Amino acid sequence: MVVENLARVEEKICAACERAGRKREEVTLIAVSKTKPVSMIEELLPGGTRDFGENKVQELCGKYEQLPKDIRWHLIGHLQRNKVKYVVDKVCLIHSVDSLRLAETISAEGLKKGIAVPVLIEVNIAGEESKFGVKPEEAEGLIREIAKLPSIAVKGLMTIAPYVENAEDNRVHFANLKKLCVDIKNKNIDNVSMNILSMGMTGDYEVAIEEGATMIRVGTGIFGKRDYTI
């Protein structure tokens, strides 16, 4: 089932890239495997999928131990500072940095392990009360502070767009995040590259691609609905 689902998602990604005049290689699909068993991830490995997303540290670490080491793990969920030490050397990218204190902890743990940890800044682009992420107008200031830390590297921006019935309603938010990313990139801040734009989920990834996403995070569309009751 997951292989067929992935093929359907892949077709839609290609169509969206075509509409936007973009190359397929410009967009990385992250298969969001949170709450799903290792066996479902394994079904996707023969086809070449290697980017997987998890939102909980414990779950990511558990799957990391059980699966091949060439998998690129993306931490996409809110990260508590006391859990940073478990993940800095297991993930290829942390998508959810939204405070200097968290960045300082990540840098300190990165320093201990001798690595510069790649991160994205999570932006609350639609200004929703319930969401993590910095306000758009605070992003540049935060990035300038993080850029001074020794063992963390800002690579771009991430957002979780509002839950909407009609994906078109999120187009403006994706366009705004893209614009913010370009604005900050143009400041040429040392130690900062703004080449990654992580936006778009099952309900709206096609619109996100049309608006410039370089990473999309798709869970339900590949693995089916999540059951949080078990």
Ligand SMILES: *Cc1c(COP(=O)(O)O)cnc(C)c1O
């Ligand atoms: C769960 C999750 C996703 C995937 O959501 P779907 O709607 O199932 O595609 C993407 N991004 C983040 C941050 C998530 O927590």
